[in-house]
Amino acid sequence: MTGTHHAGTSPATDYEVVIGLEVHAQVVTESKMFCGCSSRYSGAPPNTLVCPVCLGMPGSLPVMNRTAVEATIITALALNCEIPEFSKFDRKNYNYPDLMKGYQISQFDLPFSQAGWLEFDDPANPGQMRRAGITRVHLEEDTATLKHVRDSSGETYSLMDVNRAGVPLMEIVGDPDLRTADEAGSYLRAVRQILRYLGVSTANMDEGAFRCDANVSLRPWGQAEYGAKVEVKNMNSFRSVVRAIEFEMVRQRDILDAGGRIVQETRGWVDDRAITVTQRSKEAAHDYRYFPEPDLPPIITPAAEVERLRSLLPELPDAKRHRFANAYGMTSDVADTLTQTRALAEYFEQTVNLSDNARAAANWITRDVLRILGTTGAEIDQILLTPAHLADLIKLLDTGTISVRTAPEVLEEAVNTGSMPREIVQQRGLGQVSDTDALTTAVADAIASNPKAVADYRAGKATAMGFLVGAVMKATRGKGNPGLVNELLKQQLDG
Amino acid sequence: MGAPGQPAGHTRHMHVTREHLVGISGDLTALTAPEARDLLVRRQISATELAHAVLGQIERTESQVRSFITVTADEALAQARAADVALGGSDPGATPPLTGIPVALKDLFCTTGVQTTAGSRILEGFIPPYDATVVARLRAAGAVFVGKANMDEFAMGSSTENSGYHPTHNPWDVSRVPGGSSGGSAAAVSAGQAILSLGTDTGGSIRQPASLCSVTGLKPTYGRVSRYGVVAFASSLDQVGPFSIGVEGSAMVLQAIAGADPMDATTAPFAVPDYRSTIRDGVKGLRIGVPAEYFTAGMEPDVERLVREAIQTLTSLGATVHPVSLPYSEHGLATYYIIAPAEASSNLSRYNGIKYGLAALDEVDMTRAMDATRQRGFGNEPKRRIMLGTYALSSGYYDAYYRKAQQVRTLIKADFDNAFASVDVIASPVSPTVAFKMGARTDDPLAMYLSDVCTIPVNVAGLPGISVPCGFDHQGLPVGLQLIGKAFDEATLFRAAFAYEEATSFHRQRPPLAEQADSEASVNQAAMGAGNAAGGPQRAPHA
Structure with missing residues (x-):
């Protein structure tokens, strides 16, 4: 896509900024990508979720986790990708101690999907959407984790935890269609929301379940060719992604303005200093020597299987948002709020079904339920106040059984005890006197x-x-x- | 635990006796696997005495042959005692088919608790925490593991001189190589150090040493046998197979190890036929293809003569001979030396001292420690192949080398498909030469690589191939006949090879070295005669 320009927020107004994001998302599965070990490594003691396969022991062989493959294809479908019938895994060869086999099983030229797109909120035009191309969604395996330690005598050493090695990792490669740091942030939020809607990833960035690398380049307005690309890594929050891109835009603009040229390289974001620093130059870039993984047969995904997976797709955030606005006559802001997560949207719709009062349900949820979630830090499905409770409360109000003045007291009691509002009203004698x-x-x-x-x-x-x-x-x-x-x-x- | 055999002369049934099968010498190490099975089931011999016989043969001949990196005598005797308990039950015939039969394992099969080196110093001290699927299946079949056989480092070689530990010698002439890379496995069976053994064949590593040591060796169809727990050399070519004296032993082993494995995604989901039920069906009407391309210049005249005589023998048994053409096989070697090193360069990346085996702990920096481990741990041949493979996969060269090789691979395969449209098996030499002198090809990798010119195309095409002894050259050195089959048609290979072996006696000839040990061995063997509860060598001979 050609893209409209949003120069207003760009600190590099003399140049067009070109941004493409690569997102890695851990896939939620019971077991790892190529062995039977549990992939729920969070909180597990180091090196307890390991076996010969994920340890890369001599002679061990990978066996594909079908659930991870299906999750990848479903994600690709949600991102409007094409699903080729023939796909395969490849070996990406490089040496690093956290890589158990000396190669990562990934996908090179024939991934599970290609040529999709994603719509996200246009940060420069509220209420408008922007579209970015999705190059591909493919599947690979995560690495072990290294911890570098310096002991009291000053000696340094590294500790390795193999629990994470082999956890399925989905890579969503975006086309270089983003033009501002804010667009990158908006795009990331849209990706994360879809992953969570699909339930294929927790997409929690602070847990490392969602990672983002940014490719940033500048080119004079109107120039067709891309400028030299800098890959920025090591961002560990949405905010740092936006800040790193903003920093990189300015850094590259300053170099170009001074008559210099941009070196194609990999740079790392240093959060506490708010700068990017050189990690690896193009000359030192890895030659990954990809070749087809001989230990895994190619994967055939017939059209019927694609359609079966497509039928499993839930209603996606965008569609849900539009439906809410139309069907319930709510503002796009309210629809937006209620569709933040699939669980919240479902909570709303269940409340509506039980209470037959969408406006009241929306009001109570956007005002009181979200406040409760905010103060308790709980998830929507963890609180004692279920849609049945909320619907009950709404009906008590609608039938005049209680007054607007007593409703907050009833709500609070229901939230704290899980008792039904009807019972609370009865026990406490809070019913309106209509006698x-x-x-x-x-x-x-x-x-x-x-x-x-x-x-x-x-x-x-x-x-x-x-x-x-x-x-x-x-x-x-x-x-x-x-x-x-x-x-x-x-x-x-x-x- | 005692050997539960019947006292000699008191067999309950009028079956084949121990003396009938083993001969006056009483050398149990000369038994074939089906013979050993028969005697064990009829309690003519005990598993413990068979284990003692084989371990005794190792003790007597190992200094000359050097088949093993590790001998597991204690484990073998413990397994043999357990086998005797099983065989002592009410229905010994219902015991698993390899109960009590001594087997040597090439040292690249992971064995729980027993060092597994793949012939490399970089894996010295590596004790696997798990069994390879084939090891687990042999264990379940009752096999007794006598040791881990020597091999060319990471199965890269054709002489077992590339072992990181020591070379193995050919039992027929200890100044010569046994072939490779499964040289230890072949030599062990040839010298009576094991009744059966297991090897791997990536480009001929079972068939060529079988040929050079005069034993039967089978390379099954790719996908027939699990590779799980087998230290990988070239993943798309490696295949596990047996060595035996006589074809039936190989059929017994394949029966035990073949079939789909949930741990190896490249195993085929096909049912495994009962190989021994058709092995005696003969070759009447069998169509044998003979490819002119496999009788190459540079082939020793005796080799060609003996192979052609073997084909003649098969026709005299009712088979018919048809010329076939495999023109692309000429490019087999070149194709192989792109694909195999490419895969190896990746497979060998994991050996960096971080997790197991050798580690250059004197290096302070992590990256330098990894590099130093590899510099010190790998021998020249793995280094050579890592470089070849890395080059072939490099960006800018991939299309010219790796991709091209895969395309040629398809053509080689298509040649075989064409040929098999009109024949049932293809016959050829295994190796263009008999066993060569040790050191003769160590400085000339290309000459070494040419040892496998007749076997490599079979791996490249993923087909099964068997090597059966077909005579001896003018120096008395063994020659093997190669029979190549259709994919997953090992049954026909066994049938043809068995018919041939029934009509000849080459497979029963033992190297003098194995026989030399007999006078000594027979004393012990007789002392451990059936019914000897202790199974030890302490009693005087009774014959």
């Missing part, structure tokens, strides 16, 4: 004990009515149905 007889007495008392207000009302002072309603409510400790109280007062005063 005409009981209220008639309270109304008569109020009229009798407030002659001045009655006189004022009869003299035409509108505020006097409010005073009398307040007196009745006080007498019924807030449980009087305000509409009914009004009606009864008028009857007795006017009658």
